Amino acid sequence: MAAVGLILPMAEGEHFPPTPGSFWQPLFAIPGTDYAFTRPMLLIAISGVVLAVWLWLTTRHAAVVPGRGQWYTEQVYNFARNGIARDMIGSKDFMRFVPFLFSLFVFILLNNLFGVIPGFQNPTMARIGFPIGLTLIVYVMYHWVGLRKAGSIGAYLGGLLPSGLPGWIKPMIMFLELITFFITRPLTLALRLFGNMFAGHMLLVVFIVGGWYLFKTWDPALMAVAIPAWILGAALTAFEALVQFLQAYVFALLAASYLGGALADEH
Template sequence: MAAVGLVLPMAEEGESHFPPTPGDFWQPMFAIPGTEYFFTRPMALVLIATVALMVWLQLTTRRAAVVPGKGQWVTEQVYNFARNGIARDMIGSRDFMRFVPFLFALFTFILLNNLFGIVPPFQNPPMARIGFPLGLTLIVYVVYHWVGLRHKGGVGPYLASMLPSGLPGWIKPFILLLELITFFITRPLTLALRLFGNMFAGHMLLVVFIVGGWYLFKTFEPGLMLVAIPAWILGAMLTVFEGLIQFLQAYVFTLLAASYIGGALADEH
């Protein structure tokens, strides 16, 4: 039952935190001196993920060998997945290598932060806070537009590349407007909201079944206590399913980032 206190703050006497409200997800740890801002629990988890990845990569690659050890083998498998399964497939064999470090870092960072949603004692995915997906999306946004501008040779050619060839002149302004909305608004918005929405919804489902089961159990009424058991079983099953979703969302986010970079490098629309 320790997970209950980690997911939601315990209620005061006569007060209930079920069902959860948005206020239950505000988890400040301490105030930043001299400011009105707070260092929050999701920030701490992002920091832990960053340090953990740095340490893991250092430990598994500092003595790289032709015959890899277990740690090096795991790192190589993840790297090869990002290199061959994402970067090369989406960007193309000519240009993909220079973007592999970026895509590998993006994939592993999102994946580890997502997995914090089901790994004790964290059980709280930082990507369920909209600010973190927005920050990652902003990085991807800047990268693929910068790549496109450099590859096409300036703003004019870059905008012209968004238009399919052979269009009548009168329709080009309308198509360009739609393409600008897609490239500059729709893509970044959906990229961020997809990751945020899936992580938030999955976390809420786990909270409902696990914490809801706990509230049923602590009523000490035999009928409700029995109902808590299938709630916890479903919570355990959803935890396994959520792990799959967390991997898929890290993969989809990185895959789309690579797709946008590949599109920026394409010679034709």
């Protein structure tokens, strides 16, 4: 990580390593506003098109004996259905949430993998607005499911308290539960995805682009350092692909866990 602290002279006014500002990538300004259409916004749109085309191509001729494309799609679907929805929600209620959880998983996974796919190389979820948006969707659904099951706001909030508590401690526990359910959980859900994607992308930039900057100095000692930097960058790329899958899985798994908790009888 010594390369992280290295400052190399580039063109006038430029230096290495990158800063968070380096990830602001506007494509064009929106006329009459202070807003811009950015590269991550384009990637989000591309991911929606790619996923729609993938599902259409692999299911348009769905058959009892699946072809190769249908089989692969079914494996991803079964993973979301059985490994996420049914395991976390239970066999009684899980099916109605499978489309949502499947969509959530594949959408996050593709946008994460953009960080290591040549030509894209920018994980969309490294922009905090996108994890926040997905978290809001999860939490609106989660609380709506809980309210419908409880029947009223009072019963829903009352279900946050464990049974058997003495009366004097209930206000304190209710305060802690409200913070957990309405602040801590959504905050950590969004920040976990954002933090992992942003940090991983920064590491790849440091080692791969940093190696290129070292190589361009034409200093033999620094050029020699660039080779192991690129090798480590390649190894980190493979590791980052695993992290990207795990973060998509964890986000969908936690969403299913919260939905399962809202449906539980003791809630």
